[in-house]
Amino acid sequence: MGLADDLSIAGYFELPNCVPNELVERARTAVERVVARGAPAAVAFALEPFWDILDYTLPHGEAALGAPAAILPAFWAWHVGTNQAGWPPHRDRAVKAFTAEGEPAAVTLWIALTDATPRNGCMYVVPAPWDLQYRNPNATAEVLSLQHLCALPAPAGTLLGWSHALLHWGGATIPDEPPRISVSFELCRADADRPEAHPRGWRPTRDERIAIVRAAIEEYAHMHQYSPDVIAAAEAVVTDLADLES
Numbered sequence: 507m508g509l510a511d512d513l514s515i516a517g518y519f520e521l522p523n524c525v526p527n528e529l530v531e532r533a534r535t536a537v538e539r540v541v542a543r544g545a546p547a548a549v550a551f552a553l554e555p556f557w558d559i560l561d562y563t564l565p566h567g568e569a570a571l572g573a574p575a576a577i578l579p580a581f582w583a584w585h586v587g588t589n590q591a592g593w594p595p596h597r598d599r600a601v602k603a604f605t606a607e608g609e610p611a612a613v614t615l616w617i618a619l620t621d622a623t624p625r626n627g628c629m630y631v632v633p634a635p636w637d638l639q640y641r642n643p644n645a646t647a648e649v650l651s652l653q654h655l656c657a658l659p660a661p662a663g664t665l666l667g668w669s670h671a672l673l674h675w676g677g678a679t680i681p682d683e684p685p686r687i688s689v690s691f692e693l694c695r696a697d698a699d700r701p702e703a704h705p706r707g708w709r710p711t712r713d714e715r716i717a718i719v720r721a722a723i724e725e726y727a728h729m730h731q732y733s734p735d736v737i738a739a740a741e742a743v744v745t746d747l748a749d750l751e752s
Contacts, residue, residue, distance in 0.1 A: 509566060510571070510572040512570070513613060513669055515635070516634055517631070517637070517640065517671065518631055518634075518666065518668035518669070518674075519570055519667045520665075521666075522660070522661060523661070523663055523664070524566065525664075527662075529562065532558075533555040533689065534662075535555075536553045537583055537687050538585075538687075546736065548581065548719060548722050549740050549743050551581050551583065551718055552715045552743070556583070556689055559617055560691050563617060564577070564706065570610070570667050571610060571611075571693065572609070575613075575694065576700065576703035576704060577693060577703060577704040578691075579702055579703070579718070580598075580725075581690070581691060581692075581718060581722050582690050583687070584686065584687065585685050586627040586676065586685055589681065590627070591678035592629070592675060593729050594675050595648070595649050596673075597647060597673055597674075598614055598668075598670040598672075599670040600642070600645045600671045601643040602694075602698075603670040603671035604641070604671065610670075611670070611695050612669070612693065613667050613669060614669075614691070614692050615665060615666075615667050616667070616688060616690045617688060618664045618666075618687075618688050619662060619687040620686060621659075621660070621662050622659060622686045623683075623686075624659065624677060625679070626677075626679040626680070626686045627676050627686040628657055628658055628659050628660060629675070629677075631656050631658060631672055631673065632654055632672070632674075633656055634669075634672065637673055640671050640673075647673060670692075719744050720740075720741075720744065723740055
């Protein structure tokens, strides 16, 4: 089966060895430099490597959707260190997950920048055939059967994709394990009624990237409960990118 079949039937797909090692290394280094300055990993979206990854992976998202795609304004990155965890169980946007014909209308692209394993916070999903709420636009985020969850270990460079109805979450990193670093983008069908979406080929300018970082931190702050010091560190990085861009 192809990516479109996997997305339509299982609600997700896995594509190992998708992103070249050189690009993975550039993006991972960007995150590590940002985090070393006390800022959230998503601040690395102010730098070029993440947008190179979007350009590289967008065709795979279109293959999964079976249609030309547009880029939704939803961008995030993770650096899940010791005793930290990814986001709890959730669905990205179940109310807009399907077309009138019942096919996936949007897809999240998640890229592993380090090896993601059950020991350092890999992704977990409830595959669509095991999720009684999968087609419900008002579905909850409750994991009704632990036996039906599925871990998705992902070597660095792997692309995972899932529909916006899929129940998923990130695991935790145990002591003495390297952090799980990853990044995500969201696409929708270009013919969807999503006026907020950017057209295929869109590439933000430097100032637009900085604005994207600020908007993302505000939008997802509830997932992290950032302290004022972390917010200040993020602002310090995006207002002085010269040392990170070298």
